[in-house]
Amino acid sequence: MVKISLGPIQYYWKKQQVFDFYNEVSELPVERVYLGETVCSKRRELRLEDWLEIAQQLTTSGKQVCLSTMTLIEAASELSQLKKLCQAEHGFMVEANDYGAVQFCSESQTPFIAGAMLNLYNHRSVEKMLALGAQGWVMPYEITRQSLSALLNGLSPEVADKANTEVFSWGKVPLAYSARCFTARHHELPKDSCQLVCGEYPEGLALESQEQQRFLNINGIQTQSGHSYNLLSEWRDMQALGITWMRISPSLSNTKSIVETLANAIEMNSDIARACADDECNGYWFGRSGLERVA
Amino acid sequence: MELVSPAGSWPAFKKAVDNGADAIYIGFRDETNARHFAGLNFDDKNASKALNYARSKGKRVYLAINTYPQTARWSAWQRAVDMAADLGVNAIIAADIGVLEYASQRHSTLHRHLSVQGSATNLGALTFYAENFGIARAVLPRVLSAKQVAQLASASPVPLEVFGFGSLCIMAEGRCFLSSYVAGASPNTCGACSPASHVSWKNTGDQLEVWLGDMLVDRFEADENAGYPVICKGRFIANDKTYHAIEEPVSLNSMALLPELIDMGVVAIKLEGRQRSPAYIAKVVSIWRQAIDAAKSNQPFVVQPSWTASLATVAEGGQTTLGAYEREWQ
Numbered sequence: 228m229v230k231i232s233l234g235p236i237q238y239y240w241k242k243q244q245v246f247d248f249y250n251e252v253s254e255l256p257v258e259r260v261y262l263g264e265t266v267c268s269k270r271r272e273l274r275l276e277d278w279l280e281i282a283q284q285l286t287t288s289g290k291q292v293c294l295s296t297m298t299l300i301e302a303a304s305e306l307s308q309l310k311k312l313c314q315a316e317h318g319f320m321v322e323a324n325d326y327g328a329v330q331f332c333s334e335s336q337t338p339f340i341a342g343a344m345l346n347l348y349n350h351r352s353v354e355k356m357l358a359l360g361a362q363g364w365v366m367p368y369e370i371t372r373q374s375l376s377a378l379l380n381g382l383s384p385e386v387a388d389k390a391n392t393e394v395f396s397w398g399k400v401p402l403a404y405s406a407r408c409f410t411a412r413h414h415e416l417p418k419d420s421c422q423l424v425c426g427e428y429p430e431g432l433a434l435e436s437q438e439q440q441r442f443l444n445i446n447g448i449q450t451q452s453g454h455s456y457n458l459l460s461e462w463r464d465m466q467a468l469g470i471t472w473m474r475i476s477p478s479l480s481n482t483k484s485i486v487e488t489l490a491n492a493i494e495m496n497s498d499i500a501r502a503c504a505d506d507e508c509n510g511y512w513f514g515r516s517g518l519e520r521v522a
Numbered sequence: 523m524e525l526v527s528p529a530g531s532w533p534a535f536k537k538a539v540d541n542g543a544d545a546i547y548i549g550f551r552d553e554t555n556a557r558h559f560a561g562l563n564f565d566d567k568n569a570s571k572a573l574n575y576a577r578s579k580g581k582r583v584y585l586a587i588n589t590y591p592q593t594a595r596w597s598a599w600q601r602a603v604d605m606a607a608d609l610g611v612n613a614i615i616a617a618d619i620g621v622l623e624y625a626s627q628r629h630s631t632l633h634r635h636l637s638v639q640g641s642a643t644n645l646g647a648l649t650f651y652a653e654n655f656g657i658a659r660a661v662l663p664r665v666l667s668a669k670q671v672a673q674l675a676s677a678s679p680v681p682l683e684v685f686g687f688g689s690l691c692i693m694a695e696g697r698c699f700l701s702s703y704v705a706g707a708s709p710n711t712c713g714a715c716s717p718a719s720h721v722s723w724k725n726t727g728d729q730l731e732v733w734l735g736d737m738l739v740d741r742f743e744a745d746e747n748a749g750y751p752v753i754c755k756g757r758f759i760a761n762d763k764t765y766h767a768i769e770e771p772v773s774l775n776s777m778a779l780l781p782e783l784i785d786m787g788v789v790a791i792k793l794e795g796r797q798r799s800p801a802y803i804a805k806v807v808s809i810w811r812q813a814i815d816a817a818k819s820n821q822p823f824v825v826q827p828s829w830t831a832s833l834a835t836v837a838e839g840g841q842t843t844l845g846a847y848e849r850e851w852q
Contacts, residue, residue: 327646348590351620377593403693406665406846418852436738517703
């Protein structure tokens, strides 16, 4: 049976907002929750202790918790934070979003999930991660259904049932990471004195083409898709393919309704009425450009 | 300090060797390398000719097999690695961990360089690739400041190569899906960013529009230099402001940092541009040869204004930047 996971919050929310959000999440029908800051190390509304407190609460509510690492790790300070997160003392699984995290997790034998930015495009690389202790893996966003199916069929039988494949199924797709902060650039501020201006955009800053086409969404050093990706209606097919987890990416406004829609469909074994809407996209899955919408 | 030049064709390869490159990197004529453009790159016959020429001049050849294979096409990458070993290239440049593992197990004596597409920006990642695949060198992504490069160079388990000149990726390499989001093909999967097959130009009278797929990337006035529509260098609108939201058309030029990079122990400087002409290769390689020789001499190093001016003529938008090496750029 396919299960629902909730990805890490990609934006810079206030501490209270984050606590309130996870209070609500504890009541939602998701089985796994990814926690932590994955975009920018300057975002320090919550410290590791705060995240661990939320992790504890969610665990008490019956959720499986996984701590997500940063994605672009450059400074020595970021590396030591990473090392700390990857040591198993806190008792939670880790989502490794950089090979540095894979290294530290495998050194300290911390169970980990291989994140989407590790670029696991084929059966061999997935097998390598499983051999190093990965408990599951997240498919790169741009892989098609067909390619994923071939990958899963290509896995050796000994590991195939341990792959625990996860597919990003709803939300703004993280398309790129940079050394430069584009939110600070928009405000004509250098990154080193950014005034944490990304905090003013709890759902990112929309970027349109000069023809007013919705295009991208700026979130600090991360660039996201302008449209929300929506594969909810594919849940039955995903289950048939052997996918274990469908990931929902948090947003301020509609996480609850998205999760409930999907959970309800799975529970009732019914189709999802909410197919991909006009302002959403699903192209990657169907072998098209990511921003396309296949009806 | 080794000067590593690109070559997308035999004439370009010859120019690179003749103008002073120490090593030349090439790719096969398919999607196994990150510059998979029509009419570009080497078949095994041309690769063999290039290798012979390089050897006769005491130069090294690296083969880029640096895209990410998907399962159905895995055998093409495996074949490319086997062919590289048969040809006897000095190293392959790879990013995919499946490819790296295959190469290290099947051809253990074939040197492996970690491609910039492998996104190794920190000591943990470098250690991962070194311990698991025995890489002999890593190419650093263009996202690190000079200070961060220095810190890495002092602790890295493997020698490091950095970018010197050429097109500037604004995003961490290997972690950018902007091209496939708009135009299907990406550097990771197909070795193409903003593929030419998806580009269209529209003259609207007083302006020239450039589109990638169905997305308007920029509009140019008659007096503006109309650039190729890589998404990260287009003009977009945010909060009613129309601007280069990500970056302007500009090329990287880190020449001013050469003495520093040599002191750090960086072993090689990479030039970008396998898709560029033999004339570009000749010009850029000969200038960088002079610069490296000057930086290694006992004289104080000065970037000659004539070098800068000459490089600007082949730079995107006629401009160059130190990029992320300089904190202010970030």
